[in-house]
Amino acid sequence: MDYLQAFILAVIEGLTEFLPVSSTGHMVIASSFMGIGKNDFVKLFEVAIQLGAILAVVVLYWKKFFDFSKWQFYVKLIIAVIPALFFGYLLNDFIDETLGNPVFIAVVLLLGxxxxxxxxxxxxxxxxxxxxxxxxxxxxxIGCFQVLAVVFPGLSRSAATIIGGMQQKLTRHAAAEFSFFLAVPTMCAATGYKLLKGYHLLNTENIKLLLFGNLIAFIVAIIAIKSFIGFLSKHGFRIFGWYRIIIGVVLIALYYSGIEINVI
Structure with missing residues (x-):
């Protein structure tokens, strides 16, 4: 992986992680076109740059995350993240299998x-x-809805939690914000686990690529989060639905045209 490839993947992560469009599906397509998806470090990179996106949420909502007098906020996040941690660990083998199936991811994109x-x-x-x-x-x-995104790659963690929030009578704005908050403990856990498993890949050059990727993902995620809240409040989800359908069709077309699809 070179710095241009790292930049492209980091931009995709920053743009798609908090939108209901599936960062997984976009990573599959991008890494396939660049021919780098089978590299072990690339797989680590695609998860580890979530730290930059997480930091964007913390910075944008720093008053919320660092107001320790309102301990109920942290309790809600802990309660909400427990189902995903439990089922993610319990169904780890199944999740790895579905992550290796681009058609499955494409179908989930379409249905979502x-x-x-x-x-x-x-x-x-x-x-x-x-x-x-x-x-x-x-x-x-809402945390139970997040489990669906953990078990079914391509669904989108953001989409699942926002829909879960709206099912619980949250407005689009409130559901999106809580989805952002919930991403912090969820993605920290996933990233920490991936880094522990792949620490042997962290040589000097790879660490530089990770730092660079996290910086780009952080900057792009800040822009994406600010834009998404305003757009969602005014226009709703319809455009994201059509976009997901297009991406799903593209992924299926790539697969059945004989182009090698590199999965995360």
Whole structure:
């Protein structure tokens, strides 16, 4: 992997991690076109640069994350992340198998896109607009929706948790923000686990690439998060649904045209 390839993957991570479009699907396509997807360090890189995206959330919402007097906020995040950690560990072999199946990822992208086309019609009586009004039960149920994204790569963690939030009567704005908050412990756990497993790959050059990738992902994620909140509040999910369908079709077309698809 060179710095241009690292830059491209980091931009994709920063743009797609918090949007309901599946960063996994985009990484599959990008690494396939660049011919680098089978490299072990690339697989580590694609997960580890999530740290940059995580930092973007913490910086943008620093008052929320560092107001230790409101301990209920941390309790909600802990409660919400438990289902994903439990089932992620329990179903690790199944998850690895589905990550190796580009057609499975493409189908999940397509189906998720169809759901997003109609999601605004499903939930049109939302009453919770602030994080402080989210109960521990609400948080746990949203965390259960996140499990779907862990088990089914291509679904999008962001899409699953936002839909879960709206199912719990959160407004689009509140659901998106809680999805961002929940990403921090979830992605920290996933990234930490991946780094522990792949620490032997961390030579000097690879560490430089990781630092560079995290910096780019951080900058792009800040822009993406700010833009997404405003766009979602005004326009809803429909455009993301069509976009997911297009990406799913592209991935299937690549696979059946004989082009080698490198999976994460």
């Amino acid at each position: 896109g169809i759901v997003l086309l109609f999601i605004d019609r499903f939930f049109n009586n939302q009453t919770i607009d602030k994080e402080t009004d989210i109960s521990n039960v609400n948080a746990f149920k």
